[in-house]
Amino acid sequence: KQEVTQIPAALSVPEGENLVLNCSFTDSAIYNLQWFRQDPGKGLTSLLLIQSSQREQTSGRLNASLDKSSGRSTLYIAASQPGDSATYLCAVAPPGQGGSEKLVFGKGTKLTVNP
Amino acid sequence: AAGVIQSPRHLIKEKRETATLKCYPIPRHDTVYWYQQGPGQDPQFLISFYEKMQSDKGSIPDRFSAQQFSDYHSELNMSSLELGDSALYFCASSPSEAAGELFFGEGSRLTVL
Numbered sequence: 001k002q003e004v005t006q007i008p009a010a011l012s013v014p015e016g017e018n019l020v021l022n023c024s025f026t027d028s029a030i031y032n033l034q035w036f037r038q039d040p041g042k043g044l045t046s047l048l049l050i051q052s053s054q055r056e057q058t059s060g061r062l063n064a065s066l067d068k069s070s071g072r073s074t075l076y077i078a079a080s081q082p083g084d085s086a087t088y089l090c091a092v093a094p095p096g097q098g099g100s101e102k103l104v105f106g107k108g109t110k111l112t113v114n115p
Numbered sequence: 116a117a118g119v120i121q122s123p124r125h126l127i128k129e130k131r132e133t134a135t136l137k138c139y140p141i142p143r144h145d146t147v148y149w150y151q152q153g154p155g156q157d158p159q160f161l162i163s164f165y166e167k168m169q170s171d172k173g174s175i176p177d178r179f180s181a182q183q184f185s186d187y188h189s190e191l192n193m194s195s196l197e198l199g200d201s202a203l204y205f206c207a208s209s210p211s212e213a214a215g216e217l218f219f220g221e222g223s224r225l226t227v228l
Contacts, residue, residue, distance in 0.1 A: 031215055032215045032216075034216065034217065036219070041203070041224070042221060042222070043205060043219050043220055043221035043222045044158070044205065044207075044219035045219070046216060046217065046218060046219070049215070049216045051215075089157065089158075091158075093215050102160045102163075102171060102173055103148075103150075103158075103160060103217060104160075105157035105158050105159075106157060107156075107157045108157065
């Protein structure tokens with residue numbers, strides 16, 4: 001059974017710092033890995049999607065990497081801003097029937113960026 | 116750009132009542148997924164539909180049912196509500212020809228009293 005772990009569970013940093021959020025998964029047979037952002041009581045906003053054949057994706061100040069063989073992904077946030085404060089969730093999709101059913105989520109990293 | 120629309124955004128019900136949540140996927144997305152996120156928990160997959168047929172099933176209680184209609188919108192019906200059903204219910208959609216990226220709605224918050 002696929003399990004996704006995110007470390008740390010919470011992180012507090014001063015504004016402007018570069019930071020890394022970690023995600024690990026137990027079964028390397030994945031279709032893709034997706035990073036989401038969730039504000040309190042709100043929906044999930046997709047940040048980056050990495051296909052199993054890819055090693056990284058970039059969007060603005062965000063960079064996500066994937067090492068499928070070791071079951072790890074990292075989300076790098078450059079020059080953090082108070083508006084980045086949110087919970088960041090990592091989710092993996094198993095292979096098979098389109099691959100994107102049954103996303104397995106980690107419990108998230110709650111990020112606080114202090115002005 | 117159009118996003119996934121869920122209604123209602125908030126719903127309060129008594130125990131043993133019935134609730135129906137609706138989801139309108141992004142236009143031209145033919146696959147819909149339902150997830151449940153309890154307080155302080157990660158989202159858990161409930162059920163998915165592709166082209167109006169159930170495509171996969173997760174940890175959905177027998178008291179819950181769902182369907183996808185001809186216009187691709189989906190409804191999640193929940194009966195005999197229990198206190199533990201209080202959660203944020205997310206709908207997500209994706210186009211089947213794309214590489215598996217899910218787009219989530221804002222969620223429907225169900226509170227069972």
